[in-house]
Amino acid sequence: MRNTKKLFMLVAVILALVLSACSNGASSEQAQDAGSMDNQESTAVDLASLGIDCSEYSAEYAKGPNGEDAVPASDVTLSDEEIAEIQAGNYTAALLWAGAGEWYNGLTDGAQAVFEELGIAVVATSDAQFDPAKQATDVETALALQPDIILTLPVDPVSAAQAFQPAVDQGVALVFADNGVDGYAAGDQYIGIVTGNHYGMGRGSADLMAEALGGSGEIGFIFYDADYFVTNNRDFTFACRIAQDYPDIKIVAVSGFTEESKTEEVASAMLVQHPEIDGIYVAWDVAAEGVIAALRSAGQTDVKVVTEDLGANNDLDMVMNGNMYGKTIDLPYDIGATMARMAAYKLLGKEAPSFVVVDLMKVTKDNIVEAWNKALNMDPPQDILDALAK
Amino acid sequence: MMDIRKRIQSFNLQKYVVYLSFILILLFFGVTLKDKGFLSGGNIMNVLRQTAMVSVMAIGMTFTITAGDIDLSIGSTVALSALVSALALRSYSVIVAVLAGLAVGFVVGLVNGVITAKVRIPAFLVTLGTSGAISGLARTITNLEAVPITNDSFNFLFGSGNIGSFSTLFIWTIILTIIGHLLLKKTPFGRAVHATGGNRSAARYSGVHTDRIRIIVLIISSLTAAMAGLLYAGRLHGARYTLGEADLMTVIAAVVIGGTAFSGGKGSIIGSIIGSIIMGMLNNGLLLMGLTVSEQMIARGIIIIIAVSLSLREKLER
Numbered sequence: 001m002r003n004t005k006k007l008f009m010l011v012a013v014i015l016a017l018v019l020s021a022c023s024n025g026a027s028s029e030q031a032q033d034a035g036s037m038d039n040q041e042s043t044a045v046d047l048a049s050l051g052i053d054c055s056e057y058s059a060e061y062a063k064g065p066n067g068e069d070a071v072p073a074s075d076v077t078l079s080d081e082e083i084a085e086i087q088a089g090n091y092t093a094a095l096l097w098a099g100a101g102e103w104y105n106g107l108t109d110g111a112q113a114v115f116e117e118l119g120i121a122v123v124a125t126s127d128a129q130f131d132p133a134k135q136a137t138d139v140e141t142a143l144a145l146q147p148d149i150i151l152t153l154p155v156d157p158v159s160a161a162q163a164f165q166p167a168v169d170q171g172v173a174l175v176f177a178d179n180g181v182d183g184y185a186a187g188d189q190y191i192g193i194v195t196g197n198h199y200g201m202g203r204g205s206a207d208l209m210a211e212a213l214g215g216s217g218e219i220g221f222i223f224y225d226a227d228y229f230v231t232n233n234r235d236f237t238f239a240c241r242i243a244q245d246y247p248d249i250k251i252v253a254v255s256g257f258t259e260e261s262k263t264e265e266v267a268s269a270m271l272v273q274h275p276e277i278d279g280i281y282v283a284w285d286v287a288a289e290g291v292i293a294a295l296r297s298a299g300q301t302d303v304k305v306v307t308e309d310l311g312a313n314n315d316l317d318m319v320m321n322g323n324m325y326g327k328t329i330d331l332p333y334d335i336g337a338t339m340a341r342m343a344a345y346k347l348l349g350k351e352a353p354s355f356v357v358v359d360l361m362k363v364t365k366d367n368i369v370e371a372w373n374k375a376l377n378m379d380p381p382q383d384i385l386d387a388l389a390k
Numbered sequence: 391m392m393d394i395r396k397r398i399q400s401f402n403l404q405k406y407v408v409y410l411s412f413i414l415i416l417l418f419f420g421v422t423l424k425d426k427g428f429l430s431g432g433n434i435m436n437v438l439r440q441t442a443m444v445s446v447m448a449i450g451m452t453f454t455i456t457a458g459d460i461d462l463s464i465g466s467t468v469a470l471s472a473l474v475s476a477l478a479l480r481s482y483s484v485i486v487a488v489l490a491g492l493a494v495g496f497v498v499g500l501v502n503g504v505i506t507a508k509v510r511i512p513a514f515l516v517t518l519g520t521s522g523a524i525s526g527l528a529r530t531i532t533n534l535e536a537v538p539i540t541n542d543s544f545n546f547l548f549g550s551g552n553i554g555s556f557s558t559l560f561i562w563t564i565i566l567t568i569i570g571h572l573l574l575k576k577t578p579f580g581r582a583v584h585a586t587g588g589n590r591s592a593a594r595y596s597g598v599h600t601d602r603i604r605i606i607v608l609i610i611s612s613l614t615a616a617m618a619g620l621l622y623a624g625r626l627h628g629a630r631y632t633l634g635e636a637d638l639m640t641v642i643a644a645v646v647i648g649g650t651a652f653s654g655g656k657g658s659i660i661g662s663i664i665g666s667i668i669m670g671m672l673n674n675g676l677l678l679m680g681l682t683v684s685e686q687m688i689a690r691g692i693i694i695i696i697a698v699s700l701s702l703r704e705k706l707e708r
Contacts, residue, residue: 100529102534104534225683260632261636262673266677271432272678286632293550294436381537383540
């Protein structure tokens, strides 16, 4: 009896595996048609099969989540009288970020520099660790201190509507980085959104890739597989720019990821099936660390990687002429500073622009120090400076 | 006579169930993905390399769970140990940096162990608490910034190097597996660990120093986490406070799939390593099949549930 039950369970395992293969056979066949499993002749991936419609990404700047036009951050300024008026107000602010890291440190530093100038005290800081529920808790907790201003990056545009309602009800001056919130309108519940130039960054990365490859080659495309405004804009404009402006560069392999710590597995699998790849685009810096580790393990020292955002580990690799070739970055220090000024607009009763965009920079080994200075208002780590000096 | 023979037969089959699952999954992917490079040497070494950190931590977790406790702080210990050794490498030699990283594991394990065994708070709660504290510490020591590592010897030894066609990650896994297996199965200490987990009061009455055992296994668990931190740092040529944060559930799953009883008293190091490799193979195979991320998650979840029900079912019937 016991042996029969065991046999039955074994058969069940086999059946489950076979079933999962069959039901997913359709999607893997699609992937086969879209991509290439034949190493001898790689065909370019058809972007339409990935759901990317390049006509949607043809404008110079991305529009805001409610269709707002982009305004450059240099337009957001305060006169000396306005600064004095704010200083007299003894206002307070809370910084409630979505996550943590060098980029968020940049936001904080930029915001605090402007707040210092304006005599505004920062009474609370927090990091929601990308958890919408934690963000809701952070908002409630911060509101107990009755801040006049909240600068934040909404983790999830859908649940953020509920999370920030108490702040809206209390009349707090809300400024968002990167994301909007569903159902909220600029000038209404919040002042405006400040973000990077997504389309410019995606296209800049494409230009860097072309530079790295000398204008022709085959590349892999590792994108963030989620409905996330910022990365979708950047990733898809990269792909569209490559497809439209660089006919000799083909995207032959595509893989999405959702966990930035798992990209090594994604890249290893890609290299197994496409050992001829010359370059890889990765959605952002931390995710690119795993990809570079995979390239090192596979001994692929010539494959060039292009990504977005600064990061000490990959920047060092770039300076040492490793796999990392270049990055396009936004300027988090400027984003933070602009957000602080936008908050001041509301306190002064001035109307602020709804969707503000900061500059971008294309970064390679040659301008890495300038990039850290401009984006993060600090020098790169000593290891990078030492490597540059050699 | 017939009854005894049947009982011996069924007992052996139960022990081999996790290996059977491993062979089944290997065969399945080997056949369906034969054109996609699944069984190529490079890909197999990929899987072994990618699972090394989880395997190493699973060795430590096997000791802890066998002794009837658990360690939820391993993820944070990975990050802190990686950062401490990366920082130490800036001014000191590789040996000092490695000892510094391992010392982090030792201290964390000691704190976990003493509070659990002497203050008598369940390990689950203690390690939950220390996990938060260590995580916070890891974030503060470099203000969230990553620490690159330029020391080639360290990077070679702890993750990026190859000896012949074998990654140093794989070699470390083998060495630590052998040590762990011998310790758990062939020494009086190992028997004491089993006894402590099987029935703590009975063990104590038969002369086992259960407090000391519990402290030691928590130290072992944190030491393996610290080792995993060194391997991460060597593999990525740098340390970051986010290292290891997603690994806890994978490590526990590897240990349980491998046949270690969650309630304590029965543990298998080899089983845990096989469990870790099974999960690595699943990740790798589903990726190579071209599934989207969502499809991979669903398929992986279903297959793991079935694999676990297979091995757990056997125990209930006994």
